[in-house]
Amino acid sequence: MSTGEPGNNSAAPSSATRQMQFVQLGNLKITPFELVQGLIIGGQWTAIEQVLNEVLIRRELQDRGLSPDQEHLSRQIIAFRKNKGLISAEDMQVWLANHHLTDVGLVSMCAYEAGLELLKEALFAESIEKYFELRRLSLNCVEMYKIVTGKEEAAKEMVAAIREDNASFFDFARRYSTDTKTNLACGYQGKVAVASLQPQVQELIADSPEGALIGPVKIFKHYEIILVHKFHKASLDAETREKLMQELFDQWLTETRSRNPLTLNL
Numbered sequence: 001m002s003t004g005e006p007g008n009n010s011a012a013p014s015s016a017t018r019q020m021q022f023v024q025l026g027n028l029k030i031t032p033f034e035l036v037q038g039l040i041i042g043g044q045w046t047a048i049e050q051v052l053n054e055v056l057i058r059r060e061l062q063d064r065g066l067s068p069d070q071e072h073l074s075r076q077i078i079a080f081r082k083n084k085g086l087i088s089a090e091d092m093q094v095w096l097a098n099h100h101l102t103d104v105g106l107v108s109m110c111a112y113e114a115g116l117e118l119l120k121e122a123l124f125a126e127s128i129e130k131y132f133e134l135r136r137l138s139l140n141c142v143e144m145y146k147i148v149t150g151k152e153e154a155a156k157e158m159v160a161a162i163r164e165d166n167a168s169f170f171d172f173a174r175r176y177s178t179d180t181k182t183n184l185a186c187g188y189q190g191k192v193a194v195a196s197l198q199p200q201v202q203e204l205i206a207d208s209p210e211g212a213l214i215g216p217v218k219i220f221k222h223y224e225i226i227l228v229h230k231f232h233k234a235s236l237d238a239e240t241r242e243k244l245m246q247e248l249f250d251q252w253l254t255e256t257r258s259r260n261p262l263t264l265n266l
Helices: 015-020 032-041 045-064 070-084 089-098 103-124 128-139 152-164 169-176 199-206 238-258
Strands: 023-025 028-030 141-149 188-193 213-219 222-232
Touching: 032 045, 045 103, 045 238, 070 103, 089 103, 103 238, 128 238, 141 152, 141 169, 152 169, 152 213, 152 222, 169 222, 199 213, 199 222
Parallel strands: none
Antiparallel strands: 023 028, 141 188, 141 222, 213 222
């Protein structure tokens, strides 16, 4: 199945077949026990955690009778190929070989991802709007510019020049700001979640209109001058919904794991 599209020959192995399978390195057969033991000894606990999470998710999907239909699965495979830049069938086969996967493995992987989205919807579709209302304030954003300097007197002089002499904030940012991430963009920091800002900056921004000049504000060992460009009130658009669904799912997964403690019989 070189095109990456699911077909009749893409059925996953049966549970009995899976139980008999093992990894083979040349003529050396490696058991699942040896694989897990090697990961633990090698300190690869994150890999084990990922596998455990996937097992829990797959069983939850099975218990709920959730599985993607052919159309959903096809969309997932197409999205996967587009994301990886795998345009041709040859590109697809090279990628599969490099990642030790077969066509069946690809279908299984994409079916899992599609099923994951189904599970999130089943768990949280009815509660997402209520959760958004709880998180609304923390999701509000501000589009802003800033000047950063290590000298308080210099910061005060720049603020005075901007306010009293109509000096250019953007010119000062480009010439004098020590923040290398924003100075070349004339101080533009972009759209920032208000909740991610330092508490003293949050308080000042909350009471300021668009276009306000704020500061200088001492942040740790430096001083910031902030120009408020525009406020962006949170809305439950597709991007925000996806973010909040993931938050809820992460919480659910943590709680589910806590109810199922891990025991290693090695």
